[in-house]
Amino acid sequence: MIPVTKPYLPNREKLDRYLDGIYERQWLTNNGQLVQELTRRLEEYLEVDNLLLVANGTLALQIAYRALGVSDSRSDQYPEAITTPFSFIATASSLKWDGVEPVFADIDSKTWCLNPENIEMAITHNTRAIVPVHVFGNACDVEAIDAIARKHTLKVIYDGSHAFGVKYKGGSLLEHGDAATLSFHATKLFHTGEGGAIVFKRKEDLERAKKMINFGITGPETIEELGINAKMNELQAAMGLCVLDEMEENLRARANVWQEYESALAQSLQFQAKHQALGYNYAYFPVLFENEEQTRRVLSVLKENGVLARRYFYPSLESVASLGVHPPQPVSGSISRRILCLPIFADLQKAEVQAISQYILETLER
Ligand SMILES: *Cc1c(COP(=O)(O)O)cnc(C)c1O
Secondary structure, eight states, X not given: OXXXXXXXXXXXXXXXXXXXXXHHHTOOSSSOHHHHHHHHHHHHHHTOSSEXXXXXXXXXXXXXXXXXXXXXXXXXXXXXXXXXXXXXXXXXXXXXXXXXXXXXXXXXXXTOSBOHHHHHHHOOTTEEEEEOBOGGGOOOOHXXXXXXXXXXXXEEEEEOTTOTTOEETTEEGGGSSSEEEEEOOXXXXXXXXXXXXXXXXXXXXXXXXXXXXXXXXXXTTEEOSOOOBOOOOHHHHHHHHHHHHTHHHHHHHXXXXXHXXXXXXXXXXXXXXXXXXXXXXXXXXXXXXXXXXXXXXXXXXXXXXXXXXXXXXXXXXXXXXXXXXXXXXXXXXXXXXXXXXXXXXXXXXXXXXXXXXXXXXXXXXX
């Protein structure tokens, strides 16, 4: 079986050396040496400031909402945030879980990111934030979203779970918004097993979030804030440090897979339109089919041949009952019914990519 993604497993001896250090120090969590080291190294690698490591990418979103006051209760207002229906469930469910009503605005049919015109139409007097997703590592229209946020005094929290290392106009894409979050889940491009991070624009928001991830505790006898437990531990950081060391090899191998697919399929299938100023990270290989029937047919032919593509993202989130009742989002609905993400990981072989592409092309011709 060829899975849609595989966790990147770094050099084992190096990981062992980090574990030896953990055993010597007997320090497993609570802002340990390796968490501090990974924080510094990620800030340097990503070219960002104010990065906070947390236990996973969903808590990264929730801590960002809290630190920026999006979910604060005020008696006269039921908070809302405008977000995309075309994402992993956690983008919207984290809002709902925190008492913020997700309000969907439809995506752009080419970039698959939130369409700024639809954001503006969804704003009400209860709107507090915009939560866009740099979906599959593509850049949202950050300038337009920033202008809307300033005009209406809204916070912007980018779910950058797919955007690790993505460059935009010469800087990091993660520098846009009041905060941008990352997921370091095992299946992501860069991972710590489970883990995540928040990149804050302002230092004071980082400082508030630092207290929040450790129960609001600031000293042996002081509890300053309402907090929760969202700390990354030393074992996660050890994995991250090892994966980070091998990032260049990982990226190079993925870029090769990506280009191999592209040259085989570009004539026959529609791809995501990338922002022109983007430095892409080759994290995903999504393709769009003509209709749902064709999509299902390709999925089952691939499966018969031992290839596990995924309907990612399906369903469109406005149709998920636990998120409440929402109007249809036609563009997201249409794309989610016609999309497949093809297998992509560092040691996927060229011959495998060619075989997968061939199964798809043969199915389209039938
Ligand atoms: C993976 C992912 C998350 C959740 O991250 P976890 O680390 O699994 O909690 C959130 N949003 C998007 C877009 C993701 O892909």
